[in-house]
Amino acid sequence: MNLYKQKYALVIVTTCWWIFWAAVQVLVMVQYGIPLRESLIDSVATGAVLAFAGFDITVMVKYYRPSAKNAFYVVVASVVLAALGCALLNWILKQLSSDADYLTTLKSTMLIRFVFIWLMTLILGIQGKVWWFIKEQSQGEQRVKETKRLMREAELSNLRQQLQPHFLFNSLNSISALTIAQPEQARKMIEQLSDFLRGTVRKDGNQLVSLREELHHLQLYLDIEKVRFGHRLITKISADESLLDMKLPSLLLQPVLENAIKFGLYDTIGEVVISLDAKTDQNDLLIEIKNPFDPETAAPKSGTGFGLSSVQRRLALIFYRNDLLSTIQKENIFITLIKVPQR
Amino acid sequence: MKVIIIDDEPLARGIVKEFLKDFSQVDVIAECGDGFEGVKAIAENHPDLIFLDIQMPKINGFEMLELIDNPPPVIFTTAFDEYAIKAFETHAIDYLLKPFGRERFDKAMNKWLSQKKPNASAALAEEISPPESQNRVVVKKGQNIVVLPVQRIHYFEAFDDYVKIHTTEGFYLKKKTMSYFEKTLDASQFVRVHRSYLMNLQELTRIEPMEKDNHVVLLKSGTRIPLSQTGYAKLKGVLGI
Numbered sequence: 001m002n003l004y005k006q007k008y009a010l011v012i013v014t015t016c017w018w019i020f021w022a023a024v025q026v027l028v029m030v031q032y033g034i035p036l037r038e039s040l041i042d043s044v045a046t047g048a049v050l051a052f053a054g055f056d057i058t059v060m061v062k063y064y065r066p067s068a069k070n071a072f073y074v075v076v077a078s079v080v081l082a083a084l085g086c087a088l089l090n091w092i093l094k095q096l097s098s099d100a101d102y103l104t105t106l107k108s109t110m111l112i113r114f115v116f117i118w119l120m121t122l123i124l125g126i127q128g129k130v131w132w133f134i135k136e137q138s139q140g141e142q143r144v145k146e147t148k149r150l151m152r153e154a155e156l157s158n159l160r161q162q163l164q165p166h167f168l169f170n171s172l173n174s175i176s177a178l179t180i181a182q183p184e185q186a187r188k189m190i191e192q193l194s195d196f197l198r199g200t201v202r203k204d205g206n207q208l209v210s211l212r213e214e215l216h217h218l219q220l221y222l223d224i225e226k227v228r229f230g231h232r233l234i235t236k237i238s239a240d241e242s243l244l245d246m247k248l249p250s251l252l253l254q255p256v257l258e259n260a261i262k263f264g265l266y267d268t269i270g271e272v273v274i275s276l277d278a279k280t281d282q283n284d285l286l287i288e289i290k291n292p293f294d295p296e297t298a299a300p301k302s303g304t305g306f307g308l309s310s311v312q313r314r315l316a317l318i319f320y321r322n323d324l325l326s327t328i329q330k331e332n333i334f335i336t337l338i339k340v341p342q343r
Numbered sequence: 344m345k346v347i348i349i350d351d352e353p354l355a356r357g358i359v360k361e362f363l364k365d366f367s368q369v370d371v372i373a374e375c376g377d378g379f380e381g382v383k384a385i386a387e388n389h390p391d392l393i394f395l396d397i398q399m400p401k402i403n404g405f406e407m408l409e410l411i412d413n414p415p416p417v418i419f420t421t422a423f424d425e426y427a428i429k430a431f432e433t434h435a436i437d438y439l440l441k442p443f444g445r446e447r448f449d450k451a452m453n454k455w456l457s458q459k460k461p462n463a464s465a466a467l468a469e470e471i472s473p474p475e476s477q478n479r480v481v482v483k484k485g486q487n488i489v490v491l492p493v494q495r496i497h498y499f500e501a502f503d504d505y506v507k508i509h510t511t512e513g514f515y516l517k518k519k520t521m522s523y524f525e526k527t528l529d530a531s532q533f534v535r536v537h538r539s540y541l542m543n544l545q546e547l548t549r550i551e552p553m554e555k556d557n558h559v560v561l562l563k564s565g566t567r568i569p570l571s572q573t574g575y576a577k578l579k580g581v582l583g584i
Contacts, residue, residue, distance in 0.1 A: 165422070166398070166422050169422035169440075169441050169442065170352065170355070170422045170441060172441070172442045173352075173354070173355055173358065173422065173441035173442035173443075174352065174354040174355065175442070176358055176442040176443075176444075177354035177355065177357045177358035177361070178354060180357075180358070180361050181357070181361075227354070228352050228354065229351070229352060230352075230353045230354075232351075265351070265400060266398065266399070266400050266401070267400070267401065268400065268401070269377055269379070269400050269401060294401075296490075296492075297401070297479065297490040297491075297492055
């Protein structure tokens with residue numbers, strides 16, 4: 001669409017330019033006492049020759065990169081085209097007029113005509129070069145934009161698919177153990193694991209889902225983890241009914257919860273309470289996830305492990321903001337805060 | 344024969360116990376949910392074989408083995424750990440990748456029954472650096488097990504067959520070599536400044552000249568540790584002076 005507009009504008013400008021110079025030429029010639037008929041024919045013919053030379057040179061410069069050598073070629077080409085144009089013009093005008101005075105004038109003005117046509121051709125050549133250059137550059141920009149978009153999408157899908165193999169293999173091991181004494185329980189866990197995996201492969205990284213949907217998915221995950229860790233793992237999820245329709249990127253919270261469980265279970269001994277609270281803050285969705293940890297042994301950089309940095313990266317790619325994930329350590333509780341803007 | 348199963352997931356312990364029913368000569372004398380219980384149970388019962396998970400609360404399976412003087416033969420049971428697999432391939436009796444079936448389990452058991460080298464894992468404990476160990480060191484003080492983040496360590500000092508680990512609250516002993524710590528710790532934080540000393544750069548206050556060409560390092564705690572010629576050069580290199 002843009003390109004069409006550009007072409008259209010170019011045609012109009014060129015036509016106006018041509019009419020303007022034709023008018024100037026007619027005026028000048030009439031003033032020097034040349035009959036109107038001859039003046040008009042002369043102007044139209046000059047214009048036609050100019051158009052021919054200008055078109056030629058514009059096509060030629062399309063394939064030239066701007067350089068000193070090529071600038072020389074353009075000058076030579078414009079001289080040759082101007083000479084050819086003058087010969088053609090001379091021939092046409094002689095065919096069309098029999099006015100003796102006019103023909104004498106024509107002969108005496110040949111040099112100035114040549115210079116005029118040459119300069120015009122040169123200007124058109126330079127203008128054409130600039131036009132092609134701008135066009136090429138805007139196409140290049142478009143390409144860069146497209147590449148960036150594709151990279152962003154690839155990165156998003158990459159971040160999303162970081163399913164922990166540990167989780168999968170340990171879950172399968174639990175199922176294997178259950179098949180012996182509690183086959184019914186084993187079947188249930190296979191179902192949960194399947195539902196969970198289906199949920200993770202179905203969604204694309206850009207997609208926004210409702211909090212309701214995300215929490216349902218999390219519940220499947222937590223149920224599986226509870227089978228694995230038994231009574232050690234206690235989870236509390238609270239979200240007001242009114243918040244359930246708010247939107248957030250799909251599968252955003254699972255890695256955060258995974259991180260919380262990992263730190264909770266592997267950094268402390270005994271019962272572990274993991275909690276998730278959904279709130280609103282100035283219309284944004286605010287998720288708070290808490291897990292216990294041991295401030296004595298946890299390295300100071302703990303919590304910025306892969307789980308959280310990938311979540312932060314995803315939020316930045318989707319919302320173009322870097323301040324949406326923050327962490328707080330309060331005594332032996334680690335709090336992860338996630339803000340999701342509602343568009 | 345006595346067997347102990349150490350794994351933080353009850354169901355994972357269950358399946359090992361179930362598979363062991365086929366081996367009538369074997370008794371499961373204890374089940375442990377973490378490394379602390381494991382250390383205690385092993386000290387009390389002197390088992391002939393342990394099944395050991397790697398990822399466990401507080402201290403991992405490798406770190407637990409380090410705390411035991413004469414570790415019993417080990418069959419590792421783990422879900423996924425490329426590093427671990429590579430490391431203990433040659434040392435442990437066997438490693439079972441979860442989920443494993445009865446056939447694979449029997450194979451590991453038969454391997455143990457046929458070779459029965461009592462101290463197969465002693466070499467293991469010495470040579471393998473546990474995964475994720477770079478940021479902490481597990482030590483024993485009396486009956487207590489202490490997990491030391493490396494930030495709290497001032498310096499290491501060679502002490503016969505042991506290494507003295509100096510911290511604000513005193514020192515701990517660990518049966519390791521200096522080069523073990525030099526190799527496994529972050530080289531930009533810990534520098535071997537002397538054959539017998541490996542120091543934490545964060546503790547450095549200044550370098551003082553001593554008689555002749557010798558130098559000592561003054562630590563924040565006020566302790567002075569000697570610098571060897573090469574140690575002095577290395578320290579200057581790391582500090583960029």
